[in-house]
Amino acid sequence: MDRRKFIQLTASGTGLLALPKFFMPDRAMATERIEKINRTDAEWKKLLTPTQYDILRQEGTEPAFTSPLNHEKRSGLFACTACGLPLFPSRFKFDSGTGWPSFYDVLPGHVETRTDHKLLMPRTEYHCARCGGHHGHVFDDGPKPTGLRYCNNGVVLKFIADKT
Numbered sequence: 001m002d003r004r005k006f007i008q009l010t011a012s013g014t015g016l017l018a019l020p021k022f023f024m025p026d027r028a029m030a031t032e033r034i035e036k037i038n039r040t041d042a043e044w045k046k047l048l049t050p051t052q053y054d055i056l057r058q059e060g061t062e063p064a065f066t067s068p069l070n071h072e073k074r075s076g077l078f079a080c081t082a083c084g085l086p087l088f089p090s091r092f093k094f095d096s097g098t099g100w101p102s103f104y105d106v107l108p109g110h111v112e113t114r115t116d117h118k119l120l121m122p123r124t125e126y127h128c129a130r131c132g133g134h135h136g137h138v139f140d141d142g143p144k145p146t147g148l149r150y151c152n153n154g155v156v157l158k159f160i161a162d163k164t
Contacts, residue, residue: 034109034129037083048082055153056082056133059116059125064099067154076161078103078152083131085110087157088150096142096149101157103150104142111150113138126150 039047044057054060069078078088078101087110088103096102109129116125116137124138135152142149 034085036129037131039131044082049155051155052081055156056128056131056135059118059134060153061136062100062153062155066099067101067157069101069154069157069159070095070099072101072159074159074161075164076159078157078159080128080131080133080135081156081158082133083128084158085128085130086160087111087128087135088152090159094143096151098149098151100136101152101154102142103152104144104146104148106150111135 041057045053048056051060051062055062072090072093074090076090077086078090078093079086087106089107092103092105094102094104106126111126112129112132113124113126116123125134126136126138127134133156135150135156137151139149139151140147
């Protein structure tokens with residue numbers, strides 16, 4: 001354990017409440033610096049299908065139970081279809097029964113969030129940290145270890161299978 005983690009543990013009182021964070025192998029822990037890309041609206045329209053453009057750039061939603069990624073079970077990564085930034089390792093995926101690919105964690109630093117008030121009650125939406133594309137919303141009804149459910153539009157993800 002390095003000095004920073006030790007200080008964080010001791011700063012939380014006895015440190016016992018913080019210990020589970022450091023012993024959860026199924027949670028992503030490291031972060032990296034993500035370089036932003038910016039394109040004009042016209043460039044995005046050329047690069048994306050109309051449905052992808054609607055979701056990524058206009059914050060639309062695909063119909064539930066339409067994504068083939070709902071049934072994807074192979075080992076690999078789920079990446080942003082607009083820029084290729086990996087967002088979710090397949091080990092974070094779970095069947096939420098909602099009709100959209102769902103994940104209980106994200107690669108740290110690979111998404112950014114903001115509050116969405118479109119449905120009257122506030123929700124947390126998340127976007128790709130590289131291109132700013134809208135992917136979905138995060139809810140607090142997911143499984144352990146995080147209790148989160150990143151509910152993603154499948155049409156704006158691409159699956160990259162592990163090479164085995």
